[in-house]
Amino acid sequence: MKTRHALAALSATTLLMGAQASAQTVFAVSSWLPPTHTLSVVQKEWCDLLEKESAGRMKCNILPKGVVAAPGTFDAVRDGLADISYTVDGYTPGRFINTQVAEFPFLGDSSTATSVAYQRIYNKYFAPLGEHRGVKALAVFTHGPGIIFNTKQPVKSAADAASLKFRIGGGNINELSKAMGWNTTLKPAPESFELLSTGVMDGTFFPDESVASFKLSMIKHATTFPGGLYNTSFVFMMNQGKYNALSAQDKAVVDKLSGETAARMFGQGWDKVDAASREGVQKAQGVARIQADKAFVKAVADKQDYLETKWAANAQVKGLKDPKKVLAEFRAEIAKVK
Template structure:
């Protein structure tokens, strides 16, 4: 009997110890479905953090977002949630330097783009200055941007004129305007309703989004570009007060899973679902068109001023040599792509 009581006491103590170790719960929000590559990558990061901290830190992933996409940055800053991600372009005018990664023809895969972005952004303190109020866990991008539409094949710059396109904001908005596209800034989750009802004729997305936002049966035509017509910059972030409340050991775990590691994680997730979506497009009869040299040249001529405008804006943000920083990013992308 005595041994039994001792055994029961030991079990109870072990249970209580385990409960005590799970001392920090991170409230995690996502504005895309749980099956979306972004949500999947975020959950993988959470699971890795729980394992790395021996269950001292775990995530409570909410069933729905605490705010619409455009409010995510402020939701994390104000502590409405502890961890999430957002598109920089969803708040026009707020972020300038991150537009560096959004120009045309930057890269064919999200992982090297994301890691290169994180490396260069982490090197320049001006990026951190643009993200005051949050703890940046990593910067990343999606895969190469594609022109999707429900109306007709697009094989030259002139075909874009007058058609109504949904875009997410940021540099893609400026690119579209310079290509004479009629654009409206709307969050990605609204795409199906906009396209299926004919309010919009098309959208600019990476391949993955045709599956994630259920527009794979609505889209009829897709025009791809080497390196993408554009890319979109994201930030994965944590509420700084929550981060500061962690022990030194747990902060170290967060840091080790962040930076290049988190950029690679999100980039790989994009690439995986991009490949699946491209296959599904072919099954669904979407007409895929590869932009030819004349089309690429036409785009290049029309958007060339955007890099100069960005460089001036980046200087105003304190970057001494924006052109050099952009060249560093391109060189890092090329190096990482050649390693694959």
């Protein structure tokens, strides 16, 4: 009799353990960048935190490579090809309007500050408009200040830049480049090495980090701008159906780690590798850095003024009230972030 009760108890325990194991949610996580890139690293750190905070109820399966090329990532997460990933809003031109507010020149010299401020503005103004509808937007963020890098010559003026061919990543910098009369081509970041090494392009617009991350040993010149020539808007996202299927307890964990928490993680990660590339790799390969003078900055600002007016009009059509006020609030918020 005792043996029968013991077997029954063991069977019940086994069933309970099996039920607990089957209740674990596993997210398929995709990255279109190498596993050593800061975005892949921070995405994994976020996943590790998710598993820890949920006591193992949720975990990530980091896929060996991206399920699609970078421009298709938003739709891949929306359609369930991957459960979690990130993408550049500007890789699909014309699709996202409000997000361009985080891509304007001269916003700041820290990815952390711009990312956290962007998240706050996004929560307050953009999320209710549903521009990222179709996915669960976990966080938004930006990279560090954008720089003009090239293999040929110092770029001291708008005319110097116009004499070269550049790869760009889309968004406002695409519009600004056109307005400046520069010869630029929209291509995803991972294609930069081939484009530069083969001479198809003379340079690229990137944050400091990318010279090291993409092993751009051919880069010899850099032109910086106070607050950056541009930023790039990213969205970190989850498949909406996967999120909806979570228990209330697990949704609370995801929500806790989303928003400013995730935005700060991505921003701090980027600031760290920006500094490492600038002080290590670029110095070692002899990259000559200059800062744009007042005339160059003014030439950019004059063109950008028109683009901001154009953006405001388009954003208003999309439902954003008083876009210029939102932009001013965003800039003020960046200054507050520590």
